Amino acid sequence: MTALVRYQSALLLRSQRWLPPVLLYAVLVAVGARAGDPVLDSLGYASAALLPVAAWLARICATQEPPAARQVTAAAAGPARAQLAALLTASGGAVALGVAGNALVVAMSDWRNTSHQVRVDPLPMVVAALLAVLVCASVGTAVGTLCTWPLLRSPGWSVTLTALLALLAVVTVGSPARAVVWGLVSGSRTGAVPVLVLPLVGALGVAAAAAGAACVLSSRRA
Amino acid sequence: MTEVRTRRTGPARMRLTGVGRRYGPVGPWVLRGVDLEVPAGALLRISGANGSGKSTLLRLLAGIGAPSEGRITGRPRTAYVPERFPSALPFTAIGYLTHLGRVHGLPGPVAADRATAWLARFGAEEHAGTQLRELSKGTSQKVAVSQALLAEPELLVLDEAWTGLDAEARAELDLAVGELTSTGARVVYVDHDPRRLAGTVDAAHRVEGTALVPDTTRPPEPAPQVTVLARARAGTPLPAALPEGTHAEVDAAGTARFTVAAAHSDTLLRTLLHADPPWHVRAVREPVADANTPEDMRR
Structure with a gap:
């Protein structure tokens, strides 16, 4: 699996297909989070911005190999493992991007609540920021996986569906991503940092289910 | 999953039992009721008309596609060579081969050494550092073939792998196939030239309709x-x-x-x-x- 992820990562980095989603994330964070803003608000916003970016990365990684190269890799490693490696590469990239983004947000924001009066406890803040990255990257990867080959076969609807599902994942009650984003933003009113573990369990479950379906279908639809 | 993937070495029995394949749950059957034994050390030829499902069968054998019905058991470590290898990968020839060698389970330096050796054997050593997208079709195909051979697979699946290779490289691939089968590896291939490896084939099968039948047609006189x-x-x-x-x-x-x-x-x-x-x-x-x-x- 290490060799596969290394191959897929090299493919992603050298192809420069990572550039548009990374630029989107940079623009979203730059527009929404400013120096001196309340830290929890900005973390919530930046984490929410990560979700569609993670979905985009998952779509890129799932289909970045030309068909014949995919067949070569699938024969060598098994199609399910090859597909899983692509999705792990995407989610790993999204997590790295989210950690960098949230670190930047923490560094430039005001570590106080929305009214700039109550000081935010740093340690829970960092833990909550990391949790939010993991949750949004996982849900985003799941969304991207659902909206591309092998789960979705018609590329015409892929982009529309990804955008729609990513939006729904951020705003729908019950979504793990909404839970962590909402937790950060509402925590900002009082300055109390919510450390939510349950959404992480849910997000990992959703991502695992989507990845599992993709891995099973990768050989059936090859 | 109906497919069992074994990674054990040695003469495991590889067998297809009642294998069928169709694309989509209601698509027409491309293959149906295929029973095939692939013994260790065997050289198997698959023939059939264009679009008859030869490539589908090869992809099932290579484990790229799963059978829609039936079972494939005992498939060993596999390498596959497609007919047309894409050049749209952002690697040099040696870079790609080293990555694939690692995917096949080799340590990086071993993969790089073997990649260099195979490129040299196919007369493409001067292209080791060339980007894949800058390679000619023939040299691309040499990279695709090297990718499979450097892994020393126990099952090698060749889908018209000779197409695009120059005469020397074709002869070299013939030799490499012989070396593999002599070590107990299985080789299954499709080629448009009926004389390809004709003297050493252990069994020949033809895809007819959706069935796989023994191919009894004799290859034409091989002498020039x-x-x-x-x-x-x-x-x-x-x-x-x-x-x-x-x-x-x-x-x-x-x-x-x-x-x-x-x-x-x-x-x-x-x-x-x-x-x-x-x-x-x-x-x-x-x-x-x-x-x-x-x-x-x-x-």
Whole structure:
């Protein structure tokens, strides 16, 4: 699996297909989070911005190999493992991007609540920021996986569906991503940092289910 | 999953039982009821018309596609060579091969060494550092073949892997296939040239309709042929003692066209020149080594 992820990562980095989603994330964070803003608000916003970016990365990684190269890799490693490696590469990239983004947000924001009066406890803040990255990257990867080959076969609807599902994942009650984003933003009113573990369990479950379906279908639809 | 993937080494039994494949839950069957045993050390040829499902069968054998029904058991470590290898990968030849070597389970330095060795064997060592997208189709195919061979697979699946290779590289691939089967590895292949590896094939199968049937058609005479054009006075009979297997046709103008295996061409010429009355040799045409290789002409 290490060799596969290394191959897929090299493919992603050298192809420069990572550039548009990374630029989107940079623009979203730059527009929404400013120096001196309340830290929890900005973390919530930046984490929410990560979700569609993670979905985009998952779509890129799932289909970045030309068909014949995919067949070569699938024969060598098994199609399910090859597909899983692509999705792990995407989610790993999204997590790295989210950690960098949230670190930047923490560094430039005001570590106080929305009214700039109550000081935010740093340690829970960092833990909550990391949790939010993991949750949004996982849900985003799941969304991207659902909206591309092998789960979705018609590329015409892929982009529309990804955008729609990513939006729904951020705003729908019950979504793990909404839970962590909402937790950060509402925590900002009082300055109390919510450390939510349950959404992480849910997000990992959703991502695992989507990845599992993709891995099973990768050989059936090859 | 109906497919069992084994990674054990040694002579496991690889077998397809009642294998069928269709694309989508309601699509037409491409293959149905395929039973096939792939013994260790076997060289298997698959033939069939264009679009008959040969490639589908090869992809099932290579584990790229899963059967829609039936089971494939005992598939060992596998490598696959597609007919057309894409150049749209952002790697150098050696970079790609090293990555694939690692995916096949080799340590990085071993993968790089073997990649260099195989590229050299196929006469492409000077392209090791070239970006894949800058390679010619033939050299791309050498990379695809090297990718599979450097893994020393226990099952090698070749989908018209010879297409696009130059004559030397084709011969080298023939040799490599022989070396693999002699070590107990299985090789399954499709090639448009019925003479390809004809002398060493253990079993041949043909895809007919959706079924796989034993292929009993004999490959054509593998020896290269030489054509001799000769003339004699009108009414001269053909010499009596022509070498074995000589094909002769005389046209209305009295020019005879003799076709003979290259090994017997000197005997034929001697017979014609010493015949009484003598024949006048007008032309001797050496055949192209492989008539089905337009790629070579372009190189």
